[in-house]
Amino acid sequence: MNRRIIIFTIIIMTMSLIGLMGIQIYWIKNASSVKEATFRSIVNDVVIKIIYNVERLEKNKAIQINQYERMLNFTRHLPYETFITARQLDSLISLELNLKGIDTKFVFGIYKPENETFLLENSSKYRRELIDNGYANELFRSDIFSTPEYLLIYFPHEKQFLLTELWSMILISMILIIIIVYSFAYTVTIIFRQKKLSEMKNDFVNNMTHEFKTPISTISLACEALRDKDIRKREEFYENYISIIQDESRRLAGMAEKILQTAVLDKGQIKMKRERINLHEIISDVIKNIMIQVEIKDGVITKNFGAGSPFIIGDKVHLTNLVYNLLDNANKYSPKRPVIKVNTENTANGIILTIEDNGIGISKAEQKKIFDKLYRVPTGNIHDVRGFGLGLSYTKAIVEEHHGKISLESEIYKGSKFKVFLPFSEGKEFGLF
Ligand SMILES: Nc1ncnc2c1ncn2[C@@H]1O[C@H](COP(=O)(O)OP(=O)(O)O)[C@@H](O)[C@H]1O
Ligand SMILES: [Mg+2]
Known part of the structure; x- marks a missing residue:
């Protein structure tokens, strides 16, 4: 696929996603304001209904006590405590709200702005909020001679509830x-x-x-x-x-x-013929083979076989290929006069082989990738060496097949140093040493 088409698709897709997200946010906002409006209207209905009930209770009480007295006193309604308690009003409101599906905490109060007092309330904790933000409706509106009194309801957790x-x-x-x-x-x-x-x-x-x-x-x-x-x-x-x-x-x-x-x-099926081999012999043979190519470029290979016991259990052919690949690279990627150092040393349980060159080196970013199959450092103008990009992936697979480790230190334009650790024997089943 064309790079431009891919980028175009990505941009289109991103824009569609952003658009979709915008619509989603818009709908959620919309839904939330619809919810809020519905809530408001339900609460207003409830408040009106409660007021109606309270007024009816008062009227009944008045009739019951004394009609005559009520007549005399026709401008005033009875004091609340004579016909309803805060608790009764509370359960009345709670019942109505529950019927409408609102079951969040509420506080109410009957408030008289004239002298700024609460005539009835179920809690004194939210007075300020009740006055500022409560749902309000006037009680005893027909009572034209007394100053207004309001039934206020406030929901402390209204936002969360919605x-x-x-x-x-x-x-x-x-x-x-x-x-x-x-x-x-x-x-x-x-x-x-x-x-x-x-x-x-x-x-x-x-x-x-x-x-x-x-x-x-x-x-x-x-x-x-x-x-x-x-x-x-x-x-x-x-x-x-x-x-x-x-x-x-x-x-x-x-x-x-x-x-x-x-x-x-x-396919993950490397055929290994395991035998006792002398790694120094293998290295010397490979060096002999590759020497001609190095000498053409006026280069040198120095060996320093420090390992006292060069024997390991491994596959001769694969290990030869491994050493060949590393030496071939060291030579191939040293364009001027290759100076290649081959070292071996023993550790407690194996041999470390290092192959060092003074070639073009490998940048940090590339170091991780060169062991991937088919990967070759983009050549640019640095070198025009041919290859398939298979050598190191094969080498790594062989090292792992021998339960060893391969690592790399390199600095670009200075050179590279490949370090291979091979254990004497990779498991207890080869207990020759
Ligand atoms: N000694 C080295 N010095 C610099 N670059 C190297 C060295 N060895 C490997 N490379 C880089 O790693 C890449 C992969 O190596 P390899 O798998 O052997 O493939 P090939 O040698 O066929 O290109 C090479 O293309 C090269 O860019
Ligand atoms: Mg190679």
């Missing part, structure tokens, strides 16, 4: 949004990882084709030459071309083998 009903909605929305954002981010990282991988695979195929092309064309050129009768007649030419063909086909076979090795690695 929110609890909304909470589930908010919570579910948040969870859904988090899931979407997470999956989105995850998908994007996967896309980029896949993209990187496919680029690496492309590089690999290009490299491979190139690497195979050279020997193949050399071989066909040599064959062409051999068709020439004159050349066939001259022994030394003939021999020369035959050996060229042989060398090149060996190179081809070697490369095919390398690729096959990693294919096997992929």
